[in-house]
Amino acid sequence: xxxxANGVVSRAGLDSIExxxxxxxxxxxxxxxxPQTALDRGLVAKIHxxxxxxxxxxxxxxxxxxxxxxxGELVVFLPDRVTLHPDALIHLAFAARADPLVDLxxxxxxVRGERAPHDPRFRPSWSPDTLLSYFxxxxxxxxxxxxxxRHPLRPNTGDAAWWDVILRxxxxxxxxxxxxxxxxxxxxxxxxxxxxxxGVVRDHLQATxxxxxxxxxxxxxxxxxxxxxxxxxxxxxxxxxxxxxxxxRALASIARxxxxxxxxxxxxxxxxxxxxxxxxxxxxxxxxxRVIWWDEPFNYSAVNNxxxxxxxxxxxxxxxDDTESHDPSWLQELAGWAVQRGVGEVGVQLAxxxxxxxxxxxxxxLNGFADHLFAGAHPDDTTLLGPVRCYRDLTAVTAACxxxxxxxxxxxxxxxxxxxxxxxxxxxGLELRGRGYRNVCTxxxxxxxxxxxxxxxxxxxxxxxxxxxxxxxxxxxxxxFFSPNLSLTSTIPALRRRGEPSSTDLVSESLERGxxxxxxxxxxxxxxxxxxxxxASRETRERVRAxxxxxxxxxxxxxxNWFLPGIDSPFYGGMNTILRIVDHLQAVNGVRSRLVxxxxxxxxxxxxxxxxAFPRLHDIEIIVTPEFNDQFLADLPGADAGVATLWTTAYxxxxxxxxxxxxxxxxxxxxxxxxxSTMFAxxxxxxxxxxxxxxxxxNLLRIxxxxxxxxxxxxxxxxxxxVFHAQGRRPLAVGEPVTLFVYARPGHWRxxxxxxxxxxxxxxxxxxxxxxxxxxxxxxxxxxxxxxxxAMRHLGxxxxxxxxxxxxxxxxxxxxxxxxxxxxxxxxxxACGGAVVAFDxxxxxxxxxxxxxxxxxEMSATSLADAIVRLVxxxxxxxxxxGNALARIxxxxxxxxxxxxxxxxxxxxxxxAAMTAEHKKFADITSEF
Numbered sequence: 001x002x003x004x005a006n007g008v009v010s011r012a013g014l015d016s017i018e019x020x021x022x023x024x025x026x027x028x029x030x031x032x033x034x035p036q037t038a039l040d041r042g043l044v045a046k047i048h049x050x051x052x053x054x055x056x057x058x059x060x061x062x063x064x065x066x067x068x069x070x071x072g073e074l075v076v077f078l079p080d081r082v083t084l085h086p087d088a089l090i091h092l093a094f095a096a097r098a099d100p101l102v103d104l105x106x107x108x109x110x111v112r113g114e115r116a117p118h119d120p121r122f123r124p125s126w127s128p129d130t131l132l133s134y135f136x137x138x139x140x141x142x143x144x145x146x147x148x149x150r151h152p153l154r155p156n157t158g159d160a161a162w163w164d165v166i167l168r169x170x171x172x173x174x175x176x177x178x179x180x181x182x183x184x185x186x187x188x189x190x191x192x193x194x195x196x197x198x199g200v201v202r203d204h205l206q207a208t209x210x211x212x213x214x215x216x217x218x219x220x221x222x223x224x225x226x227x228x229x230x231x232x233x234x235x236x237x238x239x240x241x242x243x244x245x246x247x248x249r250a251l252a253s254i255a256r257x258x259x260x261x262x263x264x265x266x267x268x269x270x271x272x273x274x275x276x277x278x279x280x281x282x283x284x285x286x287x288x289x290r291v292i293w294w295d296e297p298f299n300y301s302a303v304n305n306x307x308x309x310x311x312x313x314x315x316x317x318x319x320x321d322d323t324e325s326h327d328p329s330w331l332q333e334l335a336g337w338a339v340q341r342g343v344g345e346v347g348v349q350l351a352x353x354x355x356x357x358x359x360x361x362x363x364x365x366l367n368g369f370a371d372h373l374f375a376g377a378h379p380d381d382t383t384l385l386g387p388v389r390c391y392r393d394l395t396a397v398t399a400a401c402x403x404x405x406x407x408x409x410x411x412x413x414x415x416x417x418x419x420x421x422x423x424x425x426x427x428x429g430l431e432l433r434g435r436g437y438r439n440v441c442t443x444x445x446x447x448x449x450x451x452x453x454x455x456x457x458x459x460x461x462x463x464x465x466x467x468x469x470x471x472x473x474x475x476x477x478x479x480x481f482f483s484p485n486l487s488l489t490s491t492i493p494a495l496r497r498r499g500e501p502s503s504t505d506l507v508s509e510s511l512e513r514g515x516x517x518x519x520x521x522x523x524x525x526x527x528x529x530x531x532x533x534x535x536a537s538r539e540t541r542e543r544v545r546a547x548x549x550x551x552x553x554x555x556x557x558x559x560x561n562w563f564l565p566g567i568d569s570p571f572y573g574g575m576n577t578i579l580r581i582v583d584h585l586q587a588v589n590g591v592r593s594r595l596v597x598x599x600x601x602x603x604x605x606x607x608x609x610x611x612x613a614f615p616r617l618h619d620i621e622i623i624v625t626p627e628f629n630d631q632f633l634a635d636l637p638g639a640d641a642g643v644a645t646l647w648t649t650a651y652x653x654x655x656x657x658x659x660x661x662x663x664x665x666x667x668x669x670x671x672x673x674x675x676x677s678t679m680f681a682x683x684x685x686x687x688x689x690x691x692x693x694x695x696x697x698x699n700l701l702r703i704x705x706x707x708x709x710x711x712x713x714x715x716x717x718x719x720x721x722x723v724f725h726a727q728g729r730r731p732l733a734v735g736e737p738v739t740l741f742v743y744a745r746p747g748h749w750r751x752x753x754x755x756x757x758x759x760x761x762x763x764x765x766x767x768x769x770x771x772x773x774x775x776x777x778x779x780x781x782x783x784x785x786x787x788x789x790x791a792m793r794h795l796g797x798x799x800x801x802x803x804x805x806x807x808x809x810x811x812x813x814x815x816x817x818x819x820x821x822x823x824x825x826x827x828x829x830x831a832c833g834g835a836v837v838a839f840d841x842x843x844x845x846x847x848x849x850x851x852x853x854x855x856x857x858e859m860s861a862t863s864l865a866d867a868i869v870r871l872v873x874x875x876x877x878x879x880x881x882x883g884n885a886l887a888r889i890x891x892x893x894x895x896x897x898x899x900x901x902x903x904x905x906x907x908x909x910x911x912x913a914a915m916t917a918e919h920k921k922f923a924d925i926t927s928e929f
Contacts, residue, residue, distance in 0.1 A: 013081065013083055013084075015083070016083035016084045016086070017078075019086050020088065020090070021087050021090045022089035022092075024047060025047045025048070025049055026047075026048050027048075047073075047075075047092065048074065048076070048145075069145040071144065071146035072144055072145070072146060072769060073145045074092065074093075074144060074145075075145050076092065076141075077140060077142070077143070078140050081186075082109075082185065084183060085182065085183045088183035088184065091183060092107075093790075095179055097790045098790050098791060098792055100737045101174060101175060101736070101772050102144075103143060103144045103146065103147050103169070103171065104141065104144075104147070104171055104175065104176045104177070105141060105176075105177050105178075106123060106137040106138060106141040106176075106178060106179070107123070107138075107141070107179040107181055107183040107184065108121060108138075108180060108485065109121055109138050109139070109140065109182060109184040109186055111187070111188060112185040112186065119189055120182055120485075121138060121189075121385075121386060122180065122384050122493070123138065123178060123385075123386070124136075124385070124392070124482065125178050125480035126171065126172075126173050126176040126178065126393075127392065127393035128171070128438070129391045129438060130386075130390055130392050131163075131166065131167065132205075132215070133221040133389075133390035133391045134191070134220070134387065135160070135163045135197065136386055138184065140184045143165075143166075147165065147169055150169070156199075157196055158196030159194050160194060160199065163200050163201075167204040177793075180483050182485075191220060191382075191387075192220065193220050193222065198222065202214060202215045205224065212226065212228050213336075218389065219380075219389065220389075221387055221389055224336075226332060226333070226335075226336025228335075231259065231332070233261040233263070233315070234259065234263075234313045234314075234316075234331060235262075235312060235313030235315070236263070236264045237264075237265050237267070237304055237317065237319065238265070238266045238267070238321050239267045239269075240266060240267070240268050240321040241269055241270045241298075242269075242276055243270070246321040248283055250319060250321050250322075250324060251264065251283070251284065251289070252285050252324065253324045253325045253447075254287060254331070255287055257325075257330055257331040257332075258329060258332060259332060261313075262287070262288075262331065263313060264284075264287050264288065264290070265289075265307040266280070266289060266292070267294050267306060267307050268291055268292070268293055269293075269295070269298055269303070272293035277291070290310070292310070298421075299419075299420050299421075300419070300420065300421050300422075300424060301414070301415035301416055301418075301420075304318055304415050305414040308406070308409060308414060313406060314339075314406055314407075315338045315403055315404070315405055317331070317335075318401070318404075319400070320399075322400075322449060323350070323447055323448065323449050323450075325445055325446045325447045325448065327444075327445055330446060333442055334445065335403060337403070337442060338403040338404060342437060343439075344404065344429070344433070344435075344437025344439050345397060345402050345403065345404045345428065345440075346397070346403045346440050347394075347397025347403075347439070347441045347442070348397075348442050348444070349361075349374070349379065349388075349441060349445075350400060350447050350449040351447070351448050352448070352450070353450065355378070356375075356377065357375060358375055358449050359372040359375065359397075359398050359449070360374030360375070360392070360443075361373045361441040361481070362394060362396040362397055362425070362429065363481065364395050364471050364503075365474065365475050365478065365479050365503030366482070366488055367491070367506065368503065368506040368507045368510065369426075369471060370423075370426050370471065372398065372491055373385075373392075373482075373493075374492060375491035376492050377491075377492045379443065381492075383492060384493040385486065390443060391441070391443070392440070392441045393439065394439050395439065395474060395479050395480070396426045396429020396430060396439060397439060397440075398425055399415075399424065399425035401445075402425065404432075408432070408437070412431045412432060412435060413431070415428055416431075416470070418466050418612075418618070419463055419467070420462060421458075422460075423463050423466060423470070426470070427470045427471075434799045434805075435801070436805070461604065462608070464510045464511055465511060465602075465604050465607070465609070466608045466612070468511055469608050469612035470612060472569075473796070473797045473799045475503045475504055475507065476503075476504065476797045478503075478796075488503055489506075511602075511605055512602050513600060513602070527677070527678045530682055531682065534648065534682050535651070536655075540654050540655055541654070541689050547661075547662075548662070548692070552911045554908050554912060555660075556908055557591065557640040557641050557661070558590070559591070559593070559594070559640045559641075560585065560591055560593045560594070560640065560641045560642070561636070561638075561639040561642045561659065562594065562595050562642075563598075563644050563649035563653055563656075564596065564646070565597070565598055565646050565648065565649070567610070570612055570613035571612075572800070572824075573824065574668070574696075577696065577717065578645050580614070580900070581665070581694075582614075583614040583616055584896070584897065584903070585904055586620075588897070588901070588904070591904065592621075593620060593621075594620070594622075594623065594637065594639065595621070596623050597622065597624045597625070598626070598628055598649070601624035601626075602624065603622050603624045606622055613800075623636070628649070633656045636656065636657075637658070638657065638658025638659060639658070640660050640907075641660065641907050642659035643663045643664070644664045644665065644686075644691065645665045646670070647683040650664055650689060650691060651689075654690075661692065661910065662691050662692065663691060663692045663907065663910075664689075664693045664712075665696075666694065666695045668696075668822075669819055669820035669821070670683045670686075671684040672818075672819045672820070673819075687710060688708055688709075688710075691710070692906075693705075693711065693712025694714075694906065695715075696714070696717055697715075697716065697717065698716070698846060699822070699842075699843050699845075699846055700714065700822070715899050715900060715902060716893065717822055717899060718827075718893045718895055718898070718899040719824070719831045719889060719894070721894055723800065723801055723803070723804040724807065724827075724831040725808075726886055728808060729809075729833045738811045738812060738872045739772045739809060739811050740760070740773050740812040740814060741776070741807060741812070741814065742756055742760065742814040743776070743814075744777040752816040755816065755860070755864065756814060756864070757791075758861040759814075759868065760791055760792065760868070761791050762861060762862065763864075763865040763868040763869050764791050767872050770873075771868070771869075773792035773793070774806070774809075775793070775794045775795065776794070776797070776806060777797065804828075807828060807831075807832035807834055808832045810832070811878060811882075812835050812837060812868065812871050812872075813825065813834045813836050813837070814868070816838060817841060817844070818841060820843040822846070822847075823844070826838060826844075826847060826848060827893055830888065830889050831886065831889040831893070833886055834885075835879075836848065836853070836885060837854065837857065837864065837867045837871065838856055838857075839858075840859075844856075852881075852884055853881055853884040853885040855867040
């Protein structure tokens with residue numbers, strides 16, 4: 001802490017450190033020495049608080065003050081007169097312990113007033129492009145000392161010394177943590193951009209881009225002026241309903257742009273005629289304009305994708321016809337950003353005719369599904385989220401004006417055509433983010449937007465459920481570029497009110513259904529209800545067996561009724577396998593399936609769920625009912641086969657009329673979900689009904705056949721190799737902690753969360769920061785246990801494709817189950833190159849061979865901890881297990897088409913067990929293991 005004007009160190013910062021709930025800290029001053037009572041509390045783990053204002057003298061004094069610190073030590077920088085909230089260091093200490101890989105920590109702050117704090121700033125998650133506009137991290141933050149060892153403070157950087165260090169460190173998401181809490185209090189807020197700040201950003205751009213980019217002061221923030229040696233060719237794509245005044249203005253904006261290499265494609269669904277074609281020839285404004293006449297039903301995603309296929313440009317700019325710009329640099333601004341490494345899409349702040357913003361980026365969950373940040377604000381405003389006029393990294397931007405490299409656009413598959421009008425642009429942003437790209441919104445370009453002037457405000461009803469299933473992970477976990485402290489009902493950042501609805505609450509009305517956190521339980525009322533409703537008499541079972549005996553001859557099954565519960569997620573676990581089988585039977589065998597769901601619906605919501613995971617099932621017949629009662633079943637169309645997919649639906653399949661054959665897809669020993677209870681009895685009874693079983697793994701068939709006398713077949717599960725693979729996996733760097741992944745779903749008993757978390761705490765105590773624990777999973781995760789919260793970094797509910805990226809960054813996967821459940825988690829971790837630790841559960845021996853492709857342990861926390869520590873300390877063992885596991889996946893579990901090829905022959909001939917040549921080949925392969 002530097003001395004004040006009178007040469008005396010301010011007491012405010014020191015006093016705030018003295019009262020910290022976390023007592024392991026040490027103060028090192030950049031000026032006068034503090035009182036001895038504030039020096040060293042004698043604990044092993046320390047957080048070093050280095051107060052001081054960032055003047056020119058800071059470089060030498062700071063480096064002297066921090067000399068000798070261990071590389072992993074945490075250093076908090078606290079300017080003079082800035083104070084910390086009493087629990088600041090404990091939150092910081094827990095976050096640092098939770099992830100030893102993280103090097104930068106930052107938080108929110110406010111201004112300390114005479115009566116009450118005011119003027120808070122809430123910061124987004126890591127936003128490297130925002131850092132080019134201003135130092136958005138605030139005046140206090142924390143770094144591991146190793147960052148300063150690698151990137152020491154430089155002279156001549158003045159009050160931008162820390163800005164300079166962080167720019168040179170070139171952090172990524174994995175090495176940065178935001179603490180969304182007000183942990184610091186300022187005497188006043190000074191966001192003046194100094195000449196030193198301009199200088200360090202210019203130096204950074206020179207080091208990263210050479211002469212292609214330069215920082216230019218723009219009031220209180222910086223602008224990046226792109227000066228590319230060669231500008232890419234740009235194709236501007238404009239959909240329109242032949243709105244001549246609007247298209248003319250849009251074309252004029254392109255013609256005014258200071259950009260030579262540009263072509264224009266207009267997709268017009270206003271009707272092709274000689275007059276309309278002549279109009280384009282006469283009003284091209286000197287541009288090369290090609291027109292695609294669209295005579296199909298309008299689909300915003302489809303028309304843009306169609307034009308993109310004909311584009312010649314390296315960069316695609318999608319532009320609404322109700323936009324215009326008088327700034328000649330607008331295309332340079334878009335193209336300059338679009339070609340930068342790591343950038344996915346680039347949008348612009350859009351202003352309405354009144355000058356107020358309509359769009360400053362998209363926030364998922366804002367006002368429900370998604371909305372535009374800063375809508376209604378002035379471009380020069382400063383908000384609770386910082387200045388409006390700055391670059392922002394975001395989850396998505398609107399497609400009213402967006403640029404993207406054509407090869408990137410093609411890699412992610414373009415716009416999702418399941419969206420008819422609204423939501424495809426947000427889905428594109430989510431897809432880009434999921435693949436590791438950054439999406440940037442620039443405040444420059446001067447683009448005006450007459451929003452929805454062409455097509456009005458109508459939103460097709462189908463777009464709502466489609467949006468939910470695409471946005472689901474972010475809706476539940478929260479948009480990382482917003483703040484949980486901000487209201488979800490205001491586009492101009494405002495404080496969140498107590499009791500304010502969540503994003504899922506906000507979307508419930510549009511979806512006509514509510515959402516609640518799942519926690520496994522045994523409710524006496526539910527058990528009474530099921531006991532009364534689920535009745536399978538001896539006569540029912542005898543009818544099933546008699547029918548199968550009478551119709552035992554092979555026949556070609558062409559139609560199947562699938563009886564399902566509601567869909568929690570179509571991307572994971574058993575539900576994904578059900579839909580994958582349906583998709584396979586349709587695509588390979590021409591089987592027409594009908595999905596019969598016991599759920600409150602609506603049908604559109606369920607259809608969107610199905611097609612989100614399996615697009616080929618977009619037109620499958622779906623029937624939704626709240627209850628499988630007798631009248632419903634009497635009216636239900638018949639089929640060659642009926643398949644139960646959960647134990648409750650087995651009762652339905654057993655008694656439903658007009659089914660020639662009755663099957664049971666068995667994916668777990670479901671009675672074990674309900675130990676020694678009415679539910680156990682009801683679930684177990686389904687195995688005695690005489691249904692033909694389709695079992696996920698041979699072990700489940702053995703139980704069904706040997707313990708209950710049933711007839712069935714089995715298949716060996718596979719992995720989706722488009723998501724779960726080891727390509728791009730990088731080796732562990734020297735000194736880097738070993739990363740362990742654990743599935744966090746405390747609401748479900750089967751995952752043994754209590755054992756897992758206890759074992760992880762034991763392992764962390766033994767190996768310390770050599771082990772890094774990352775969890776992801778259900779949004780029912782309970783972080784109320786501070787020890788658990790401080791031992792691991794929880795990522796929340798992830799998008800399906802992102803799980804593969806996470807597993808490729810994990811060295812160990814902790815995968816626990818005590819039932820006969822053929823868990824896909826070890827398969828997926830193994831496919832991504834990780835080493836697996838699991839319980840020694842005989843039901844998993846079909847896959848897991850201890851010491852060969854995994855480590856199996858006793859079912860205790862201490863045994864689990866021993867295995868984890870062993871893998872952390874033995875690199876060779878970890879590598880050998882992972883290599884063998886990957887070979888096992890490649891040999892047996894790499895192709896779902898092969899895995900499922902025996903199901904249709906079994907449907908057609910369950911008594912004779914007829915197999916196709918492909919299924920025989922598969923059986924021969926798997927019998928070798």
